[in-house]
Amino acid sequence: MAQASGARAAGEKKATAVKCDNVEVAIKRKLILNGISFDIPAGSLTGLLGPNGAGKSTLMRLLTGLLEPDSGRVELFGRPAGTDRLGELSFLPDRGQLPPHLTAGGWLDLAAGIYPDWNREREEELARELGVYRDKKIGTMSRGEEARLQLLTCLAREAPLIILDEPFAGVDMISRERIASAVVAEMADGQRTFLIATHDIREMEQLFDRIVLIGEGAIRGVHDVEELRLGGRSVESCYRDVFS
Numbered sequence: 001m002a003q004a005s006g007a008r009a010a011g012e013k014k015a016t017a018v019k020c021d022n023v024e025v026a027i028k029r030k031l032i033l034n035g036i037s038f039d040i041p042a043g044s045l046t047g048l049l050g051p052n053g054a055g056k057s058t059l060m061r062l063l064t065g066l067l068e069p070d071s072g073r074v075e076l077f078g079r080p081a082g083t084d085r086l087g088e089l090s091f092l093p094d095r096g097q098l099p100p101h102l103t104a105g106g107w108l109d110l111a112a113g114i115y116p117d118w119n120r121e122r123e124e125e126l127a128r129e130l131g132v133y134r135d136k137k138i139g140t141m142s143r144g145e146e147a148r149l150q151l152l153t154c155l156a157r158e159a160p161l162i163i164l165d166e167p168f169a170g171v172d173m174i175s176r177e178r179i180a181s182a183v184v185a186e187m188a189d190g191q192r193t194f195l196i197a198t199h200d201i202r203e204m205e206q207l208f209d210r211i212v213l214i215g216e217g218a219i220r221g222v223h224d225v226e227e228l229r230l231g232g233r234s235v236e237s238c239y240r241d242v243f244s
């Protein structure tokens with residue numbers, strides 16, 4: 001699996017990309033997120049890890065502004081999150097579906113028209129890297145093929161914040177490696193911030209430089225991965241210590 005490199009590895013950390021301060025969310029009177037506080041530095045790649053139902057997708061929707069907190073503050077790059085900030089982030093939802101009647105190329109052309117920050121050159125590079133074929137109809141794609149097209153749609157934009165909810169669900173091992181390599185390539189200039197929710201901890205842990213652990217709607221730990229390694233721990237062992 002590819003490893004993080006470039007400016008990020010040089011340790012130049014800049015502004016704060018995401019800040020949650022004592023955030024609470026209740027859905028249908030059930031407290032889903034409880035006292036959530038954490039920061040994500042700009043230019044970092046953070047893994048959002050936790051068991052099923054922990055609140056990862058809810059937290060991600062909160063960052064996009066598609067869901068509002070009942071209390072607390074959510075900030076992106078120092079200003080309040082909200083639907084008016086959608087142009088600054090590229091979001092891969094966990095249950096997204098693309099229009100089945102379009103070909104991959106038709107969809108990408110549509111997306112290029114919708115997003116002002118679309119980068120055609122990057123689209124073409126990513127299509128080669130991820131093995132996305134423009135003439136294939138979306139309705140005939142396997143789950144993994146559609147997942148790769150969805151990821152391409154996220155990464156072809158130049159948004160400074162990329163939020164990916166389970167980008168590897170239903171994706172085979174080689175495709176996961178391709179996706180991870182594409183993410184690492186995007187990170188190389190240190191300009192973009194990634195937050196990735198995944199259950200594929202063992203495969204992804206080389207990529208993360210920070211992890212946020214969430215369980216039962218509460219933060220259970222925020223760790224710098226390099227510090228964990230220096231202490232002789234892996235992301236996986238840290239996860240097991242907290243959740244098993």
Ligand SMILES: Nc1ncnc2c1ncn2[C@@H]1O[C@H](COP(=O)(O)OP(=O)(O)OP(=O)(O)O)[C@@H](O)[C@H]1O
Pocket residue numbers: 027028032050051052053054055056057058059094
């Ligand atoms: N619209 C909703 N109505 C009722 N409960 C909800 C709703 N959305 C989320 N929840 C509940 O909130 C909790 C957190 O859900 P969420 O999808 O954020 O978890 P997750 O960590 O992303 O889980 P997974 O790893 O299984 O995707 C769950 O108990 C879920 O049932």
